[in-house]
Amino acid sequence: MSIIVQNISKSYNKIKAIDAISFEVKEGELFGLIGPDGAGKTTIFRTLTTLLLANEGSATVAGFDVVKDYVAIRNSVGYMPGKFSLYQDLTVEENLKFFATIFGTTIEENYDLIKDIYIQIEPFKTRRAGALSGGMKQKLALCCALIHAPKVLFLDEPTTGVDPVSRKEFWEMLKRLQKKGITILVSTPYMDEAVLCDRIALIQKGSILKIDSPENIIKKYDKVIYNIKAKNRHQLILDLKKYPSQYSVFAFGEFIHYIDNSSTFNSIDLQHYLEKQNNTEIEIKIGNTTIEDVFMDL
Amino acid sequence: MFILFGMPIAQIMLFGFAITNEINNVNIAILDKSKDAETHKIINKISASAYFKINQEITNEKQIESVFKKGKVKAVLVFEKNFIKNLQTLKQAKVQVITDATDPNVANTISNYVNAILQNYTHEINKNNKPNHQIQTQTRLYYNPELKSVFTFVPGVMTIILMLVSAMMTSISITREKELGTMEVLLVSPLKPFQVIVGKVFPYIFLSIINAAIILLLGFFVFGMPIEGNIFLLAFESVLFITTALSLGILISTVSQTQQTAMMLSLMGLMLPVIILSGFIFPISSMPLLLQVISNIIPAKWFIIIIKAVLLKGATLDVIWKETLILVGMTVFFIAVSIKKYKIRLE
Numbered sequence: 001m002s003i004i005v006q007n008i009s010k011s012y013n014k015i016k017a018i019d020a021i022s023f024e025v026k027e028g029e030l031f032g033l034i035g036p037d038g039a040g041k042t043t044i045f046r047t048l049t050t051l052l053l054a055n056e057g058s059a060t061v062a063g064f065d066v067v068k069d070y071v072a073i074r075n076s077v078g079y080m081p082g083k084f085s086l087y088q089d090l091t092v093e094e095n096l097k098f099f100a101t102i103f104g105t106t107i108e109e110n111y112d113l114i115k116d117i118y119i120q121i122e123p124f125k126t127r128r129a130g131a132l133s134g135g136m137k138q139k140l141a142l143c144c145a146l147i148h149a150p151k152v153l154f155l156d157e158p159t160t161g162v163d164p165v166s167r168k169e170f171w172e173m174l175k176r177l178q179k180k181g182i183t184i185l186v187s188t189p190y191m192d193e194a195v196l197c198d199r200i201a202l203i204q205k206g207s208i209l210k211i212d213s214p215e216n217i218i219k220k221y222d223k224v225i226y227n228i229k230a231k232n233r234h235q236l237i238l239d240l241k242k243y244p245s246q247y248s249v250f251a252f253g254e255f256i257h258y259i260d261n262s263s264t265f266n267s268i269d270l271q272h273y274l275e276k277q278n279n280t281e282i283e284i285k286i287g288n289t290t291i292e293d294v295f296m297d298l
Numbered sequence: 299m300f301i302l303f304g305m306p307i308a309q310i311m312l313f314g315f316a317i318t319n320e321i322n323n324v325n326i327a328i329l330d331k332s333k334d335a336e337t338h339k340i341i342n343k344i345s346a347s348a349y350f351k352i353n354q355e356i357t358n359e360k361q362i363e364s365v366f367k368k369g370k371v372k373a374v375l376v377f378e379k380n381f382i383k384n385l386q387t388l389k390q391a392k393v394q395v396i397t398d399a400t401d402p403n404v405a406n407t408i409s410n411y412v413n414a415i416l417q418n419y420t421h422e423i424n425k426n427n428k429p430n431h432q433i434q435t436q437t438r439l440y441y442n443p444e445l446k447s448v449f450t451f452v453p454g455v456m457t458i459i460l461m462l463v464s465a466m467m468t469s470i471s472i473t474r475e476k477e478l479g480t481m482e483v484l485l486v487s488p489l490k491p492f493q494v495i496v497g498k499v500f501p502y503i504f505l506s507i508i509n510a511a512i513i514l515l516l517g518f519f520v521f522g523m524p525i526e527g528n529i530f531l532l533a534f535e536s537v538l539f540i541t542t543a544l545s546l547g548i549l550i551s552t553v554s555q556t557q558q559t560a561m562m563l564s565l566m567g568l569m570l571p572v573i574i575l576s577g578f579i580f581p582i583s584s585m586p587l588l589l590q591v592i593s594n595i596i597p598a599k600w601f602i603i604i605i606k607a608v609l610l611k612g613a614t615l616d617v618i619w620k621e622t623l624i625l626v627g628m629t630v631f632f633i634a635v636s637i638k639k640y641k642i643r644l645e
Contacts, residue, residue: 019328046644049486050485050486050643051482051485051486051643051644052643052644052645053643070642071488074485074486074487074488075488079482079483080488081479081483083479084479085478085479085480085482085483086480086483087478087480088478099483099487102484102487102488102489102490103487104488144483186490213606
């Protein structure tokens with residue numbers, strides 16, 4: 001096991017940020033912490049990177065205890081905080097050199113590891129880090145976190161504020177890094193990124209709701225989701241909420257996701273009901289379950 | 299909130315009490331070569347005034363230099379031999395007022411006050427004396443015969459600049475890392491706390507040394523300020539004070555989370571006391587007792603004493619070892635507290 005977390009709790013001034021969190025990450029696994037802002041993801045990261053002391057519970061990273069062996073952990077992990085934390089007035093190259101130096105290594109020594117990523121930002125290597133775009137900044141930060149070939153990589157919301165194309169590239173890079181044997185713990189508020197992880201933990205309000213592989217989470221979800229569309233969205237939502245056997249209704253992209261709790265549910269009955277309520281251009285079809293559906297249900 | 303309401307109160311109190319060019323309780327020494335009834339009366343009269351406190355009596359002229367170097371007294375009154383005889387036979391006698399003019403304002407005020415007291419005294423004795431007796435005062439200014447103000451402000455400015463550059467800049471540069479989040483990354487790295495701090499502090503040591511050298515050179519070449527003491531001692535003491543200021547800056551940075559707090563703490567907490575309570579502009583001896591006690595914990599006060607002694611009086615380490623030791627002690631204290639307070643984690 002690369003990361004073992006047991007019953008970790010942490011409060012800030014009596015407000016519980018995380019409450020009895022436990023999970024394990026296998027060696028070489030890409031593990032995702034999925035949850036909205038304020039769910040406690042950053043607190044988990046800071047506890048595991050030895051920046052915060054938990055009030056209760058224990059955790060080990062790469063076999064080292066986060067409290068006792070904090071020096072060993074600091075030597076062997078790569079950490080990329082949620083906020084851009086490089087020297088804005090140093091250039092791309094200087095930042096990389098600086099982080100290589102403080103970890104007692106050189107860019108050349110581990111160039112293999114960062115090559116794929118660094119090539120993309122190399123044309124801008126004389127530009128100041130503060131003047132880079134969001135995606136570039138994250139790529140540079142990833143390079144800096146990787147330059148000492150860490151055993152475990154902690155990435156706190158690496159794709160927040162990054163455009164969709166760069167996000168996709170970023171995840172492809174993570175996949176490649178994983179193949180090189182690096183354990184990666186990543187957090188994200190984007191549900192669509194969750195399926196890219198080997199296993200995920202769904203977190204809300206400081207508690208873990210579910211831990212499993214994304215496929216299993218979706219497979220185990222036993223309810224059928226209907227994608228419903230109509231001309232007047234607002235009216236549709238109100239009417240669906242009034243339907244006697246409704247279980248949940250929420251907007252998802254251009255559709256309304258509707259879940260029914262009756263075993264005798266028939267979409268034609270629903271269609272008639274909606275027509276009666278003066279909805280027009282009604283479209284009802286069975287949709288694919290996404291992580292977000294599962295999350296909304298938890 | 300504390301800064302908003304506390305500062306005006308602190309400032310008005312400081313300015314009201316400390317900022318006065320009047321003198322009070324100034325320590326003086328007496329060299330009485332005559333020791334007769336008349337000199338005795340005069341000495342009593344002087345010590346009875348609130349302005350002077352007779353700190354010690356010395357027996358020969360050679361001691362004048364040494365008491366000044368030690369900085370114990372601001373002035374020495376010398377009564378000539380056969381004072382009473384001269385007064386009665388020649389109808390006039392001489393008193394010499396020797397002042398330590400490293401602080402020109404104070405020196406001036408002292409000699410004026412002594413003159414006034416002596417005049418007052420002659421008035422009294424002349425009520426029943428005809429013809430009038432005269433006590434002549436002769437003023438001598440040690441170390442700064444021309445009463446040049448540059449002699450005070452060069453050491454003063456040097457102290458302020460070193461304090462500001464060293465303490466403020468280090469504290470800001472370290473809190474900057476906290477604010478930008480780079481501290482978070484540095485913490486999760488093999489760097490040890492002292493490596494981070496030394497790295498941040500190092501450039502400012504150089505900057506401060508260059509600053510100190512420039513100020514001294516300007517003072518020496520442009521304003522004709524003497525450098526009487528050993529140049530190496532001067533350099534040593536300056537580096538010592540820079541270290542004190544740097545360690546104070548590190549201390550400030552360990553207790554403040556943002557650059558703004560660090561700046562406020564350095565500006566309000568260091569600038570004002572350095573200017574007001576260090577004896578740079580306003581004589582410490584004239585302050586109320588409470589402020590005099592407080593002034594002892596201000597490193598700048600000790601540095602100003604040291605640097606004036608070395609620059610103007612050519613003092614050597616055996617005279618200023620006490621002040622030097624105080625600065626060393628303060629530095630060790632600041633560093634110790636900083637190490638204790640330095641956070642290896644985020645909270």
